[in-house]
Amino acid sequence: MTEYVVRRLIHSVFIVWGCATLVFFLLRMVPGDPVVRMLGPEYTPEAAEALRRKLGLDEPIYVQYARWFGNVLTGDLGASVASGETVTGAIKSGLPKTLSITLVAFVFATVIALPTGIIAALRRNSWLDYGASFIAFFWVSMPSFWFGIVLILLFSVKLQWLPAIGYVELSKEGFWPWLQRLILPGLAVGAGYAAILMRFVRAGLLEVLGSDYIRTARAKGLHERSVILRHALRNALIPVVTVAGIQLALLLSGAVVTETVFSIRGLGRILVGAIFDRDYPMVQGIILLIAIIFVLANLIVDIIYTMLDPRIHYG
Amino acid sequence: MASVGGKKVSGEATSLPHGSGGDAATATLPPVSGHTSQLAALLAEPRRPSEDRFWRRVRRERKILIGIIFLAVLVLLTIFGPLIAPHDPDNDDFELLQSPSWSHPLGTDSFGRDLLSRMIVGTRVSFTVGLLSAVIALAVGGTLGLLAGYYGGRVDSLIMRFIDLLWAFPVIILAVAIVAVFGAGFLNVIVAIAVAYFDDFARIIRAKVLSLREEDFTTAARALGATDARVMARHLLPNMVAPIVVQLTFAVGLGILSESTLTFLGLGVNPSTPTWGLALNEGRDFIRQAWWISVFPGLAIALTVLGFNLFGDGLRDALDVRSVGDAA
Numbered sequence: 001m002t003e004y005v006v007r008r009l010i011h012s013v014f015i016v017w018g019c020a021t022l023v024f025f026l027l028r029m030v031p032g033d034p035v036v037r038m039l040g041p042e043y044t045p046e047a048a049e050a051l052r053r054k055l056g057l058d059e060p061i062y063v064q065y066a067r068w069f070g071n072v073l074t075g076d077l078g079a080s081v082a083s084g085e086t087v088t089g090a091i092k093s094g095l096p097k098t099l100s101i102t103l104v105a106f107v108f109a110t111v112i113a114l115p116t117g118i119i120a121a122l123r124r125n126s127w128l129d130y131g132a133s134f135i136a137f138f139w140v141s142m143p144s145f146w147f148g149i150v151l152i153l154l155f156s157v158k159l160q161w162l163p164a165i166g167y168v169e170l171s172k173e174g175f176w177p178w179l180q181r182l183i184l185p186g187l188a189v190g191a192g193y194a195a196i197l198m199r200f201v202r203a204g205l206l207e208v209l210g211s212d213y214i215r216t217a218r219a220k221g222l223h224e225r226s227v228i229l230r231h232a233l234r235n236a237l238i239p240v241v242t243v244a245g246i247q248l249a250l251l252l253s254g255a256v257v258t259e260t261v262f263s264i265r266g267l268g269r270i271l272v273g274a275i276f277d278r279d280y281p282m283v284q285g286i287i288l289l290i291a292i293i294f295v296l297a298n299l300i301v302d303i304i305y306t307m308l309d310p311r312i313h314y315g
Numbered sequence: 316m317a318s319v320g321g322k323k324v325s326g327e328a329t330s331l332p333h334g335s336g337g338d339a340a341t342a343t344l345p346p347v348s349g350h351t352s353q354l355a356a357l358l359a360e361p362r363r364p365s366e367d368r369f370w371r372r373v374r375r376e377r378k379i380l381i382g383i384i385f386l387a388v389l390v391l392l393t394i395f396g397p398l399i400a401p402h403d404p405d406n407d408d409f410e411l412l413q414s415p416s417w418s419h420p421l422g423t424d425s426f427g428r429d430l431l432s433r434m435i436v437g438t439r440v441s442f443t444v445g446l447l448s449a450v451i452a453l454a455v456g457g458t459l460g461l462l463a464g465y466y467g468g469r470v471d472s473l474i475m476r477f478i479d480l481l482w483a484f485p486v487i488i489l490a491v492a493i494v495a496v497f498g499a500g501f502l503n504v505i506v507a508i509a510v511a512y513f514d515d516f517a518r519i520i521r522a523k524v525l526s527l528r529e530e531d532f533t534t535a536a537r538a539l540g541a542t543d544a545r546v547m548a549r550h551l552l553p554n555m556v557a558p559i560v561v562q563l564t565f566a567v568g569l570g571i572l573s574e575s576t577l578t579f580l581g582l583g584v585n586p587s588t589p590t591w592g593l594a595l596n597e598g599r600d601f602i603r604q605a606w607w608i609s610v611f612p613g614l615a616i617a618l619t620v621l622g623f624n625l626f627g628d629g630l631r632d633a634l635d636v637r638s639v640g641d642a643a
Contacts, residue, residue, distance in 0.1 A: 018480040023492075030496050137628075141568065141620035143575055146595060146613030153606050164602075253485040257576055261599065272580050275495040287492050291483045 005303055012299045019291040024068050026287075027280045028061065038081050038278045051081070055281070077285035082277040087285035090270050095289070097167050098266035101255040102248075104179070104186030109194035109251075110244075116194075117201025118233070124206065132202075136195035144254040148188035148261040155184060165263040185262045189254035193247055200243045204236035211235075238308055245301025249294050256290070378629030385622025392438040400432035404589045415607055422607040425597060430608060433589040434615055440590045441619065444505055445570035449563055451509035452570075456516030457559070461547055463517065464524025475521070478514045486511040486569075487576055494582045501584045508573045512566055519562055523555045557634040561627055568623030575616045591616050 027034060035048045035057060052058050055078075056067060071078065077087035120129040139147075156164035163181050170178040208214060209232055217227045256268030263269075267286055274282035373379055392399065402409075406428060413423040421430040463474040481489065493507035527533060528551075536550050577583040578592025586593065591612040598608030 015479060015483050018476070019483050022480060026492060026496050031498075137624055138617060138621055141572075141624050142617035143572060143579070143595075143613060145576065145579055146609070146616065149595070149599065149602060149609045149613065152602060153610070157603055157606075249485040253487040256485075257487060257580065260580060271491065272582070275491070275582065283492070283495050287484070287488060290485065290488050294485055295483050 004306060008299055008302055012295050015295050016292055019295070020069060020072055020288055021065075023284050023288045023291070024065055027284055030280070034278075034280060038280060040278065055081075072288070077288070078281035080274070080279050080282045082274070082279040082282070087282050090282060091267070091285065091289055094265060094267045094270045094286075096169070097264050098252070098255050098259065098268065100167070100170070100178070100182055101185045101189055101259065101264070101266065102251045104182040105188075105190035105193065105251050105255065106248075107190075108186050109190035109197055112190070112194040113197035113201055117198040118205060118228070120198070121202045121205035121209070122228070129202075132198065136198050139191040139195035142192070143257075144188050144192055145258050145261050147191055148185060148258045151184045151188055152261070167262075167264040167266075181262075181264075185255070185258055185264065188258050188261070189251055192254065193251050196247055196250070197240060197244060200240045201236065204239050205232055208232045208236045238305075241308060242301065242305055245297060245304070248297045248301070252290065252294065252297075372633035373630075376629035376633050378625040379633065380629075382622050382624075382626025382629060385618065386626060389438060389442055389619055389622065392435055393442045396435045396438050400429075400435040402429040402432040404428065404433040404436040414605070421611045422605065424594065424608050425601055425605070430594065430611060433594060434591060434612055437588075437590045437594065437612070438615075440501075440584060440588055441571050441574060441592075441616070444501070444508070444574040444584070445567040445623075448505045448508035448512070448570040448573075449566035451505065452513040452566055453516050453559065453563055455509065456513030457520050459513070460517035460520030461524055461551070464521040465528060465543065465547060465551070471521075474517070478517050481510070481514045484511075487573060490573055490577060491580070491582060494577060499577075499582050499584070501588075504574060504577055504582075504584050507577070508570050511573065512569060515566070516559075516562060519558055520555060523558060524551055527551050527554055561631045561634065564623055564627035564630060568620040568627070571616065571623070572620050 030037060033048075035051050035055070036043055039047055039051065056064050059067075068078075075088060077091070079086045080090065116132050120132045123129055152164045155162045162183055164184070166181055168177050168181060205228075214227060214232055217231045218224075222231075255266065256271065259266045259268040260272065267290065271283065271286045273279075274286065407426045409419065409423045409427045409429060413419055415422045419429050419431065421434065424430050424433070459474050459478070463471040463478075484492070489511040490504075490507040493510055494503055497503045497507075533546060533550055536546050541549070574583060575590070575592035575595065578590050579596045581596065583592055584590060594612040595609055595616075598605065598612070601608055
């Protein structure tokens, strides 16, 4: 177990190193002179020279690489070419927003998916099951940002129950104002995830319900509720945990895209804005950060998975 | 299990788990009659029983039928779209932001163009981008997976390290990054989406090759002196058609979803081309005045992707391809 964790950890470090390298070379792959593209209409030879020196682009590529990498290790991702704001600063302001959306989406999805999946499995082939199945298929097929727009139309414009846009900080404004503005983005992002979880809960439970130990549990006279909750569900949820983890990327990228709809300046808005400004240091920093978060999330899920199921041994 | 998600999920999302978990339940307790009836079927129809079973399953899968209807409409709109559209999609002479009516069933947009016509014409772009990106992803990812699985050893670890690396980026982020570097536009968007998804194909095909490589027919072919290329083309590929087709179906749907996302973010194909994602992008500023501009294009995207997902899922059940659900 410890050996497995250590090995996974080392592997993750290599992946992160590879991501950083890939992201570094991304900027160097920009066709033409990146400095010219960054400056755009403000291009003068002097300005280009100055920017080039500022970004260290006048040095040999291996020197640039070594320095960028050293800086990344110390948490220095450079500064925005457009605003002068440090990339780390932008991340500090954007990351909590993106993670808040992701968290709320995760909670919503779980709350929706668990009971629905269980009921669908217990009432297999009923109208309830078919209905849940169809909604799941639809949710997984629709763009999350579009669902966000529909939710705004319904709950903000029509019913006026919830604010349509914006974000307030949890520490400043308190829990309810914070959550209030995250309900719609959370639902928009969480719906696709809920659909996948629901299908896995249903499939997992159906598989477990056919097993011998469930028959034994029933045979010894346990209440059906106890059979489902104590015996079946615990085992059915093991694969669900893996899927939940793997699909975290779905939540994260959903949050990144859906921020635009709700005018929340999280990582996604910053990233897209930086792309339009040709602010390459910012683009590099944010993409690298997202990759690191994703690798870490996968690592944690793998470790939880081995702890949950004592039958699993990674050789 | 990577797939359903793999990272992909963003899209991969689409690879829903094997639809009928029920299959698993029945699999543990096969009814005796099932065995006998299968036996009877085998005795009665000695000719190619597996093929007959496949078509029977296809006919039984309602998901496939619904999917085919959706996709047929899509193909028709793609081919004949400009002929069917009631108005010129670029004609902006109509009154701005008209709500749906008989003359404009889906209303008009903020430039005074007929939304229905723009959406019909936009089908072509969405479908083409989805299809081409999926085919490119298959070609590149498939080749890498084939080489990695067949040769193993160093080739395998080199290719798979690279695939692992791509896997560390959520799909849409990778596509956004590629568009950020090379710029927006039709071709770049297709390539970006293809790159973001090809690791799925590489993983699935590699896994399949690893198992097929040990089969007797592969050994026999090699013993008879077949070259590596011939073994791969004539003996391995034909045995992988089922998982490839299933994954390809999902990939087209995901590609359409990704294209609309990129376009929505302003990173998509040429802004003068009418597309669903673009209409959504433009409609966002008019949510309060004109809900139809945002609602209908998104619905078109959702139903299109739904068609591909239903078709793919039904096909997976009919072909009994477990690996795609698990590995994609």
